[in-house]
Amino acid sequence: MSSMTLSQQFVTVLMVVLGTMLTRFLPFLLFPADKPTPKYLQYLGKVLPAAVFGLLVVYCLRNVSVLSGSHGIPELIAIVVVVLLHLWKKQMLLSIAGGTVCYMLLVQFVF
Amino acid sequence: MxxxxxxxxxxxxxxxxxxxxxxxxxxxxxxxxxxxxxxxxxxxxxxxxxxxxxxxxxxxxxxxxxxxxxxxxxxxxxxxxxxxxxxxxxxxxxxxxxxxxxxxxxxxxxxxxxxxxxxxxxxxxxxxxxxxxxxxxxxxxxxxxxxxxxxxxxxxxxxxxxxxxxxxxxxxxLDFVMTAMFVVIFLEQWQKDKQHISALAGLGISAVCLLVFGSDSFILSAMLGILAALTLLRRLLSRGGEAA
Structure with a gap:
């Protein structure tokens, strides 16, 4: 059970909400819609997404340990399945579901 | 009317x-x-x-x-x-x-x-x-x-x-569903892009930062690294990636 009082809990959650809002609203506040977006940011808007998706993939895998446990093998197999399914059928839902089921089977029954 | x-x-x-x-x-x-x-x-x-x-x-x-x-x-x-x-x-x-x-x-x-x-x-x-x-x-x-x-x-x-x-x-x-989704989205973006330098930079820089700084604190350094790399590559990427 938490040792904080209700108002301390409220302030803590409020701080987290404010921090999150700041990171989301800041770009839109700094660069309002009625002015043209600076060229450098237009460029970043184009090339950032690809890099950020790479970051997100790594972020999802951040707790996988290559040196211990199952050595990241189930993750590797499941990702290969996702990629192959997607190159083959190009059905987003199918690729995601197929890869996830494959991963669940691997971690529950094989590793 | x-x-x-x-x-x-x-x-x-x-x-x-x-x-x-x-x-x-x-x-x-x-x-x-x-x-x-x-x-x-x-x-x-x-x-x-x-x-x-x-x-x-x-x-x-x-x-x-x-x-x-x-x-x-x-x-x-x-x-x-x-x-x-x-x-x-x-x-x-x-x-x-x-x-x-x-x-x-x-x-x-x-x-x-x-x-x-x-x-x-x-x-x-x-x-x-x-x-x-x-x-x-x-x-x-x-x-x-x-x-x-x-x-x-x-x-x-x-x-x-x-x-x-x-x-x-x-x-x-079951939580692998999120990983699978980002892999698919990464792939879609890859197929849409004419250049793959920024995608590879994102993967590579994040992976290196994860190895160096550990899973709890690699994000910020990865972001700074990505930003620096994309800024340095601006001339190259905005020439080749105009249509992307």
């Missing part, structure tokens, strides 16, 4: 089409968020919080990883500034999302504040890459994707908080 009515009907039609286009994109997220949200609700419940804690926190914070951290913070001693700074660090990637969506979210009217308020990883990924049918309203498409994702997350967290102890089938590994 009649033309006004026809236009209004057209508007309704394009909003409906936006919903129909948006919904399928959110289905994998529905699975992932119901599960992860429920995990979060159960965690809060086992820490001794009533179900309305995860419900209200998922509604107002709506940033998965940070909510798990907040659950942890609530169990410790009172440190509001630390809570604020930690949130900034963990959520700094949202700055990238905002920069990428500056132009896309232009002209979305009264929906814009909500689109920004709820700009999570998943909504960003879909709204950034989805092929929106030309007869569907773009702003409403973004709105429905964002709203549905928000709803799944709050529903999951609330259900987890209420029914947490009743789940019995083996869900181990």
């Amino acid at each position: 009649r033309r006004g009515k026809a236009m209004k009907q057209n508007k309704h039609e394009s909003i409906r089409k936006a919903f129909r286009a948006a919904f399928p994109y959110t289905l994998p997220i529905c699975a992932g968020f119901l599960f992860l949200g429920a995990t979060y609700g159960v965690l809060m419940r086992t820490n001794g919080f009533a179900f309305w804690y995860p419900m209200l926190m998922s509604l107002t914070i709506f940033a998965g990883s940070v909510e798990f951290v907040a659950a942890d913070l609530l169990m410790g001693t009172f440190h509001p500034l630390q809570a604020f700074l930690m949130t900034l660090m963990l959520n700094a990637r949202h700055l990238f999302y905002g920069i990428s969506m500056l132009d896309k979210y232009k002209g979305t009217g009264f929906k814009k504040p909500y689109l920004i308020f709820s700009l999570c990883d998943e909504s960003f990924s879909i709204n950034c890459t989805a092929k929106i049918p030309p007869d569907a309203d773009r702003g409403w498409f973004y709105f429905f994707v964002t709203l549905l994702n928000h709803f799944y997350w709050v529903a999951g967290a609330t259900l987890g908080g209420v029914f947490g102890s009743l789940v019995h089938f083996n869900t181990e590994g």
